[in-house]
Amino acid sequence: MDTVADVGIFYRCATVTIAVSSFDWGQKMGAFVGHRHIPHTQARMNFRFAHGDAMKEMVAFQKHFEVFSHKHPLSRSFSLVDAAPEDEKERRGFFRYLDRLKHVGSNVKGLDGHAAVVAALKKNLESKTPLPVHFTYHVEPRGSLKVKISTSKPLAYSDVRYMTISFPSLREG
16 A cells, blocks of 8 residues: 555544444544544654664664553553654544553454554564554454554555554544
8 A cells, every 4th residue: 555545544444433333432533533633643653663764763762661562551652752643632532542442352362452562563673673564544344343463565666564553443432
């Protein structure tokens, strides 16, 4: 996927209502982060974990400060590496969204969405050959809310392999 397509997917995710029979998620995802801030937030996340110097910086942060670990909530980790909206109200909403990932599944056996993201980032940043990370969003039309972690070549203009973390569109409750 190219960057323009990612922004389009992310924006559409923010406006979709997902029905989950066993849990009422409340308002649309836009209640977490305002629609106009969503593409910028995704770009900030991808910029902080991009191929090259940005990724080297993340590896150094992890080595020296263990930014991503079970000791810290994901919201604190993203705040520390400045991968969140600039606007204070939007930051609080984004952090609520990240905390809500504790209530969704993942494609990592035995881990909820929050724990899966923390574990994947920790393992990747501490590996001998860390991959840059590409963050994206998806809609689960059947209500199966899961964080999806994989490796891929998400950028049409690049042959670089990334760890891809795809967040589900959630509603705030």
